[in-house]
Amino acid sequence: MLNPESPLGQSRSRAWIWIVLICLSLAAGGAYYFLRPGDTPQQDAKGDLRKGEGKKGGKGGPGGQGRPAPVVAVAAKTGDVNVYLNGLGSVSPLNIVTVRSRVDGQLMRVHFREGQLVKAGELLAEIDPRPFEVQLSQAEGQLARDEALLKNSQADLERYRTLFEQDSLARQQLDTQASLVRQYEAVLKVDRAAIDNARLQLGYSRIVAPLTGRLGLRQIDPGNVVRAGDANGLVVIAQLQPIGTVFTVAEDNLPAVMKKVRAGERLPVEAYDRGGRTRLASGALLTVDNQIDSASGTVKLKAQFANTDNALFPNQFVNVRMLVDVKRGATIIPGAAVQRGTPGTFVYLVAADRSVSIRKVVLGPVDGDSVAVEGLAAGDLVVVDGADRLREGATVELAGAAGSGARGGAGKGGGKGGNFKAGVLKGDKGGGGKGREAPGAEGSPAAP
Numbered sequence: 001m002l003n004p005e006s007p008l009g010q011s012r013s014r015a016w017i018w019i020v021l022i023c024l025s026l027a028a029g030g031a032y033y034f035l036r037p038g039d040t041p042q043q044d045a046k047g048d049l050r051k052g053e054g055k056k057g058g059k060g061g062p063g064g065q066g067r068p069a070p071v072v073a074v075a076a077k078t079g080d081v082n083v084y085l086n087g088l089g090s091v092s093p094l095n096i097v098t099v100r101s102r103v104d105g106q107l108m109r110v111h112f113r114e115g116q117l118v119k120a121g122e123l124l125a126e127i128d129p130r131p132f133e134v135q136l137s138q139a140e141g142q143l144a145r146d147e148a149l150l151k152n153s154q155a156d157l158e159r160y161r162t163l164f165e166q167d168s169l170a171r172q173q174l175d176t177q178a179s180l181v182r183q184y185e186a187v188l189k190v191d192r193a194a195i196d197n198a199r200l201q202l203g204y205s206r207i208v209a210p211l212t213g214r215l216g217l218r219q220i221d222p223g224n225v226v227r228a229g230d231a232n233g234l235v236v237i238a239q240l241q242p243i244g245t246v247f248t249v250a251e252d253n254l255p256a257v258m259k260k261v262r263a264g265e266r267l268p269v270e271a272y273d274r275g276g277r278t279r280l281a282s283g284a285l286l287t288v289d290n291q292i293d294s295a296s297g298t299v300k301l302k303a304q305f306a307n308t309d310n311a312l313f314p315n316q317f318v319n320v321r322m323l324v325d326v327k328r329g330a331t332i333i334p335g336a337a338v339q340r341g342t343p344g345t346f347v348y349l350v351a352a353d354r355s356v357s358i359r360k361v362v363l364g365p366v367d368g369d370s371v372a373v374e375g376l377a378a379g380d381l382v383v384v385d386g387a388d389r390l391r392e393g394a395t396v397e398l399a400g401a402a403g404s405g406a407r408g409g410a411g412k413g414g415g416k417g418g419n420f421k422a423g424v425l426k427g428d429k430g431g432g433g434k435g436r437e438a439p440g441a442e443g444s445p446a447a448p
Contacts, residue, residue, distance in 0.1 A: 069396050076381075078329055084321045084366075094244045096236065099233050101204070102228055110234075120209055125207040132204075135198040153184050216238070245283075273319070288300075303320065333370070346358050348387050355394065357392060358392050
């Protein structure tokens with residue numbers, strides 16, 4: 001016999017202990033598998049899931065075999081849907097002017113602040129007027145001199161005519177004097193034009209705003225000599241009221257736009273911020289470009305906004321939405337009801353016996369959280385929340401947004417979707433939840 005205290009005996013004892021422990025673990029696992037609550041052979045045979053409800057998948061969840069799935073459904077309705085064209089654009093002033101000096105001279109004074117709102121005709125800057133005042137005085141002196149010469153020649157002409165009538169003067173001398181008078185009369189016209197030009201140059205020494213708008217940054221400081229040919233000018237004025245926005249739409253949408261334009265109809269346009277959530281301004285389409293961009297397949301459009309609150313700023317990025325048509329008598333459902341999957345675009349239609357079926361639909365215009373569809377009739381119940389647990393022929397339980405307990409899985413629905421009412425049960429308070437926002441939320445049906 002082996003001595004238990006020998007190394008070989010101790011090794012065999014430990015091996016037997018490990019074997020026993022492994023067998024006990026396997027036996028315990030098997031007992032748990034066959035005797036666990038809610039999954040006994042008796043329950044499987046009888047299909048009694050009431051005792052095991054909530055152990056697998058939770059109440060109302062996919063694990064609740066045989067129990068109707070709680071969903072939120074709304075009835076399709078008939079109404080008018082606005083047809084919009086969306087585009088990306090940037091704000092551009094209807095007029096933008098670089099203010100330059102029209103004469104050469106030293107900039108004496110600046111009468112504006114950078115960023116100031118100015119009105120047309122308002123004084124902006126002054127150039128040293130003295131050189132132009134001197135030119136004006138010279139022109140006026142030349143005019144006075146030539147006027148005196150003209151008067152003298154006219155007096156001589158009258159004397160020559162008297163002498164000619166008395167046969168005391170040759171005809172040639174009379175004609176020469178008459179020609180001299182006409183020359184002086186022409187000289188006076190030149191002198192008066194020189195005076196007008198001198199006054200004009202003097203007026204140009206006072207630089208005024210050519211239009212109403214907002215000033216940019218000053219390009220030159222007082223004391224510098226400015227010239228009419230300076231590229232940068234003094235300052236830039238951008239007209240802000242009204243203001244324009246240039247945006248693009250696909251060339252496929254151009255016929256619908258041009259049809260309205262040729263008919264003389266006003267196309268309302270709305271400008272939204274970068275996130276597309278806040279409406280900044282409302283206006284109308286002003287014009288359409290005369291060519292399509294062949295590289296992008298888009299055409300440029302220009303809208304005009306009053307911008308009385310100065311919400312739009314030059315070169316600001318905006319999302320533009322233009323109303324081009326109104327679809328009358330369309331069947332409307334919430335966008336959250338639209339699913340996409342193997343069948344294409346579809347909804348889950350709830351029958352009178354609370355069973356659901358897949359109904360293919362054709363999407364039309366989208367207006368906010370609502371979408372016009374073809375393939376449904378007014379009054380048809382469609383699932384807007386809980387569709388992820390449905391399949392063809394499944395039985396559902398209509399639940400409002402205030403559902404509790406087993407209805408908790410569908411409590412988010414019914415909210416957004418315009419004036420739709422969630423559920424059809426009496427006393428149902430659907431519409432209190434947030435719901436899904438995006439029209440055509442992604443989803444795919446389970447294989448029937």
